[in-house]
Amino acid sequence: MFASLGRLIESVQPLYLVNILLGFTITICVLIVAAGKHRDLMIWASGFALYVLAFVLFGLRSELPLMVSVIGGNGALGFMFAMFVEGLARLYRVPISRWLIWLPPLLSVVGFVILLDDFDSRVILGVVTSTYHSILVLFLVFKGLFSTTGRGRWVIFFAIVFHASVLLIRALLIISAVIDGSGFLSPSTEQTVYLSMSLSTVVMFAFGLLVVYKERAESDAWREAHFDPLTNVSNRRVLKHRLQGLSLSHERSSGYCAIILLDLDNFKSLNDTYGHTVGDRLLVLAAQRIKHNLDVSDEVIRLGGDEFLILLEHLGDDMDDAEIKALNVAKRMLEILCQPYQLDVDGDDGKPTLHLEYKVTASMGIELFQCKDANREAVMSAVDQSMYKAKQSGRNAISCRGRICS
Structure with missing residues (x-):
């Protein structure tokens, strides 16, 4: 052999x-x-x-x-x-x-x-x-x-x-x-x-x-x-890196940045009624609407559940002007997010798919801060309180600097 x-x-x-x-x-x-x-x-x-x-x-x-x-x-x-x-x-x-x-x-x-x-x-x-x-x-x-x-x-x-x-x-x-x-x-x-x-x-x-x-x-x-697997937008790790980068790149600048924290109203009832699969579809559509209506330099981040965060940079050196710019973005997002969503609900036991038109609103909080002082914990705590103030006001609202703006 x-x-x-x-x-x-x-x-x-x-x-x-x-x-x-x-x-x-x-x-x-x-x-x-x-x-x-x-x-x-x-x-x-x-x-x-x-x-x-x-x-x-x-x-x-x-x-x-x-x-x-x-x-x-x-x-x-x-x-x-x-x-x-x-x-x-x-x-x-x-x-x-x-x-x-x-x-x-x-x-x-x-x-x-x-x-x-x-x-x-x-x-x-x-x-x-x-x-x-x-x-x-x-x-x-x-x-x-x-x-x-x-x-x-x-x-x-x-x-x-x-x-x-x-x-x-x-x-x-x-x-x-x-x-x-x-x-x-x-x-x-x-x-x-x-x-x-x-x-x-x-x-x-x-x-x-x-x-x-x-x-x-x-x-x-x-x-x-670095990305949320469901919505394909950035996650918390990106937020941490972006805020660290802001504090380093704006050390000698007094320019303002802003964070918009938004929570979708009535989202839980959608999950409870039609299931998490349908809820996930709405989250994907909502994330796409936010992302496609932001400037390239801005960042949309999913924090989890139905909470999203928008980081706005380069808003200028005047605080009042920066607030106006952030409010304009928030109002535009509120208008976009409140438009009806077309969702498909899979039928059970051979039933045909249900085409659902669903509406949600959003509660938003805005926090302005000097870019050089971007402290993640302080900024997140402040914007979280602001967002909850919008919810307590009856939802479908924007809260900024301690007052309801819409």
Whole structure:
């Protein structure tokens, strides 16, 4: 058994063997990273596994029937490219027809079966297939370069550009009859260039891929730590950081900032009557209304339940003017939040969905403070009292500096 295995290994040319071992190692590493965490990485692991299979079949062509080596090896390469195209489309969220991905490798397999005894025609078919996939992956990485962020995308970009460039140059040389493609099968300059290129680009590509997923995992973790998962607005941690930043950036300024604390009136009755799912839908809509009607420099934060906070900066050095600006924002928000909400209530026991028009009001408190003196505990205590004063006045009101303003 070991003698037979040794003979098989000896029959594989060194550069093929290196690509096989490297591809197998990368496949195992990607599988370990993907296990239970990144389902999309399984696509890449499958692609790298097909890469290994292709080089095994090509490397053992002297030991295998021609049909197995030619059809299996070229089929594995074709579906490897398809896997990578599928992976890139998902990675960069680029919409693309699945027919453009999976039909060409299927057709190429059929073509290799038909042209099994015609080496020159098989070479041309391989050139057409590799050129098609090269153009497709170049399109996807160019789209991804401008639609995503991070350093990993650049590593993938250069790996794909390098690999596609070599394939396209090789295709051009074959079409121009400078080379005939047979150099790929035995030790030669063509084989050395092509297999060394495969070796370097697959390492670069795998490294870039893992960097991209690492960057995305870090970005997701940061987002989970700073954003409310239901409404997708900032959370208490962001408020703490923003207030700390205000006190540092305005150390020598007497400019005013403001906090508006708002609580949705009649929200509990919605939850009690129609359930928390419907209540959550209203909270999402309310958060969107607030966020879409604020300046870029302002911040909306969900404190929890039906309480939201709006942080206003750069209101000027005059306290009365700052109050007017904050009141204008609060009145605009009150008007927006009081407009009816269109909610869908899922029916029970097969009953049709109920389309509900629901209205809420809001109670708001406003606290003005000098930005350089932004103290989270003091500011929050004051604005909390102000908001409760608005509630005690009958709700649907705004309280500022100890008086009801609407």
